[in-house]
Structure formats: structure tokens, C-alpha cells
Amino acid sequence: MADLLSSMLREFGVGKILLAENGEDAKDLIRYNASGGSDTKPMDIVLTDWLMPQMNGVELLKWIRSSEKDNIRFLPVVLVSAYTSEEVVSVARDNGANEAIVKPVSGKMLADRILHIVNHPRPFIKAPGFFGPDRRRSEREFEGEEKRQSTEQDVKIYNEQL
Amino acid sequence: MSNSKGKIEVYNRVNRLKLKAGLSHTDPNAKLRIDPSTVNKADSIIEKKAEAYPTEVKRVLTALHQNWVKAQSGDRKSVPEIMEKIYHNANQIKDLASTFNYPLMQHFGVSLRDFVEKIDMNKGAHRTIVDAHIDVMWVALNENVHDEGDERAQKLKSLVQKAINKYS
Numbered sequence: 001m002a003d004l005l006s007s008m009l010r011e012f013g014v015g016k017i018l019l020a021e022n023g024e025d026a027k028d029l030i031r032y033n034a035s036g037g038s039d040t041k042p043m044d045i046v047l048t049d050w051l052m053p054q055m056n057g058v059e060l061l062k063w064i065r066s067s068e069k070d071n072i073r074f075l076p077v078v079l080v081s082a083y084t085s086e087e088v089v090s091v092a093r094d095n096g097a098n099e100a101i102v103k104p105v106s107g108k109m110l111a112d113r114i115l116h117i118v119n120h121p122r123p124f125i126k127a128p129g130f131f132g133p134d135r136r137r138s139e140r141e142f143e144g145e146e147k148r149q150s151t152e153q154d155v156k157i158y159n160e161q162l
Numbered sequence: 163m164s165n166s167k168g169k170i171e172v173y174n175r176v177n178r179l180k181l182k183a184g185l186s187h188t189d190p191n192a193k194l195r196i197d198p199s200t201v202n203k204a205d206s207i208i209e210k211k212a213e214a215y216p217t218e219v220k221r222v223l224t225a226l227h228q229n230w231v232k233a234q235s236g237d238r239k240s241v242p243e244i245m246e247k248i249y250h251n252a253n254q255i256k257d258l259a260s261t262f263n264y265p266l267m268q269h270f271g272v273s274l275r276d277f278v279e280k281i282d283m284n285k286g287a288h289r290t291i292v293d294a295h296i297d298v299m300w301v302a303l304n305e306n307v308h309d310e311g312d313e314r315a316q317k318l319k320s321l322v323q324k325a326i327n328k329y330s
Contacts, residue, residue: 001257004211008204012196044179053250074175082257104261107204111196118179118194126171134172157172162187 001103005047005080008110018043023055027063034071042071045117047101050081050088057081058095065096065131073131074124076117080105096132098122208261215262219255219303226251227296234289241283248292249278255299265310266318270299273322287329294325 006017018033020026026048033040046064048057055063057079067073079092082103092100099113122133177187185192226248233244256271258264274295281288298318301307307314 001254001261004208004261007207007211011200011204011207013200044182051250051253053246074173076179082253082260103257104263106208107201110204111201115194115196118177118183121175121177121179124173124175126173155170155172157174159174160176162176 001049001080005105005110008105008107011107012111012114016041022053023048023057023060026052026060027055030064030072030075034069043075045076045078045114047078047080050079050083058091061092061095061097078113078117093132093135094130096130098133212262215258215264216303216306219258219264219267222251222254222258223296223299223303226255227300230292230296233283245278245281245283249275252278252295264302264308266307266315267299267302269310269319270295270302270322274299277326285329290329291322291325294322298322 002019006019009017018029020029026046030043030046033043046060048060050057052060061077061079064075064077065073076098077096078099078101079088079097080101080103081088081092088100088102098117101109101113120137122137124132125134180187180192180194183194185194229244229247229251233241233248236244252271252275254271256268256275259266259268259271274292277288277291277295281292283289298321301318302315305314307318309315310319
């Protein structure tokens with residue numbers, strides 16, 4: 001599956017693709033590439049399968065989001081899974097994934113998710129029990145049960161500068 | 163970076179992916195696009211790789227079968243680790259089958275994966291159910307039984323179902 005996805009990504013013009021056999025290997029690869037060594041480059045995006053040996057995709061996602069290093073914890077993550085879309089979207093969202101893809105993967109589906117991450121980035125939110133891209137995708141005022149209860153004094157905004 | 167109780171922190175990050183694509187990271191109208199023809203090419207990769215489906219499934223099913231033999235003959239301590247490998251082998255077969263549109267093999271992959279999750283290796287009946295899955299998966303592969311609907315597929319599914327009904 002990783003081989004298939006990487007071939008599709010190459011077709012989209014993605015240059016360097018690193019493959020990991022399992023979650024632990026993925027952790028090592030991410031850590032190494034975020035280390036700032038002369039032969040390393042920070043990763044741009046992580047695509048992870050949900051079911052993997054040793055450490056599954058959700059555990060990997062949690063590890064990424066709990067990292068103290070900015071070039072790890074803010075990494076865009078796409079969770080790929082064969083489970084039903086509603087379950088995947090909900091678990092992926094609540095653990096800080098940027099996007100979720102339900103297998104079988106098509107070229108259009110993969111392209112759409114990547115384009116969404118690039119063209120519609122969401123701010124990262126740190127709240128009690130959550131760190132990840134804003135779970136509200138729209139700018140519209142939300143009036144449901146999960147409406148954010150914070151006042152302005154509760155919110156601190158960090159704008160990254162180049 | 164501390165987050166006191168109840169506080170919300172919002173991080174607006176520089177869009178490095180846009181920068182990398184040579185676009186302005188501050189202009190919301192600057193959009194990355196992927197040429198539809200490359201999307202079609204990506205889809206054609208799936209078609210090309212479909213030719214390798216029997217070889218790939220054979221490789222994974224062989225590994226699964228070998229792991230199953232080990233699980234029954236090896237020492238008890240290593241059984242959970244081997245069963246996890248079998249779980250992932252079955253899941254991999256399911257992935258391959260769903261990607262390349264082999265619904266029958268997909269059905270057996272899911273069924274075996276889910277059964278392995280709750281297997282009691284002390285029960286001979288449970289082991290029989292795994293044997294039944296492996297047998298029908300080999301038949302489906304070797305006889306190229308593709309869909310779930312045809313007569314052979316129905317027979318294979320009923321073999322496994324009978325084993326599950328009788329032994330689980």
C-alpha cells in the first residue's frame with residue numbers, strides 16, 4: 001500500500017518520499033529528519049496507515065502532536081484507513097490529523113486531500129485535551145453543542161513569522 | 163508553550179507547503195493545483211499494479227501461512243507476537259484486494275483479521291477456523307475467484323461460515 005501511494009505521489013511531482021515499515025520506524029525517520037543534521041531536511045507531510053505493526057497510525061499521530069519540537073508537532077498528517085469514513089474522520093479529527101482518507105485510495109482522493117492541506121490550512125489549536133488543526137473547518141459561527149465557550153481573555157494567539 | 167487550565171492557544175503557522183510550491187504563503191488566492199492528467203496517471207498506476215496483484219497476494223498469504231504454522235508449533239511466549247503478524251498479514255491482503263477490486267479475497271481478509279483479534283489459541287475449534295480461512299484464500303487466489311457473487315465464491319464463503327458457526 002505504501003508503495004502504491006508513493007508511486008501516486010511521485011506522479012503528482014513529489015520528489016523525495018521516505019517509506020517506513022511500521023510506526024516505530026516512522027517515528028525514527030521523523031525524529032531523524034527533524035534533528036537538523038547536515039544530511040537531513042524537515043518533512044513536509046506524513047501519510048500514515050491506521051493499522052500498522054508495532055505502533056498504529058493513531059498512536060503515531062499522538063506521538064507527533066505531543067512532540068516538543070515544532071518541526072514535528074506541527075507536521076501535516078493524513079491518516080489512511082479502511083474503516084468506515086465517519087469513524088475514521090471522528091478519530092482522526094480528535095487526535096489532530098489534518099485529513100483522513102478511506103481506502104481504497106484513488107488518485108483524485110489523494111490529490112484532493114493534499115490540495116486541501118496546502119490551500120486551506122487551518123490554525124493549530126492547543127486546548128485542554130487537544131492539540132491539532134482547528135477541528136472547525138468553516139469560518140462560520142458555530143452554534144452546536146461543541147461551540148467553543150472561551151472568552152477573548154482565554155485565547156492566546158501566536159502568529160509565526162518567517 | 164505552557165497551557166494553563168482552560169486556556170486556548172491558537173497557532174497561525176507559515177504555510178511552508180505553499181512556499182515550497184513557489185506560491186505566496188500570505189495570498190489566499192494563490193492555490194496549488196494538480197493537473198487532472200497527473201491524477202489520471204496516478205489512477206493508471208493502480209491499474210498497472212493490478213497486474214502484480216496475484217504475486218503480491220501470494221507473497222503475503224505465504225507469509226501468513228508460515229506465521230500460522232509457527233504460531234502452532236513455536237513456544238507459547240511468542241504466540242501473541244506471531245498472531246499480531248498474522249493480523250497484519252490478513253489486513254494487508256484485505257487492502258490489496260480492496261484496492262484492486264477482488265471482493266471475495268477482501269471478504270476473507272477482513273473476516274480472518276477480525277477473527278484473529280479474538281482468537282483463543284487453546285481452542286482447537288478456533289484454530290480450525292483459521293485453517294478454513296487460509297484454505298479458502300489459497301483456493302480463491304489459485305483459481306482466480308474474483309467476485310463474491312459467483313457459485314464458487316458462494317461455496318468458499320459457505321465453507322468458512324460453516325466452520326465459524328460450528329466452532330466459534
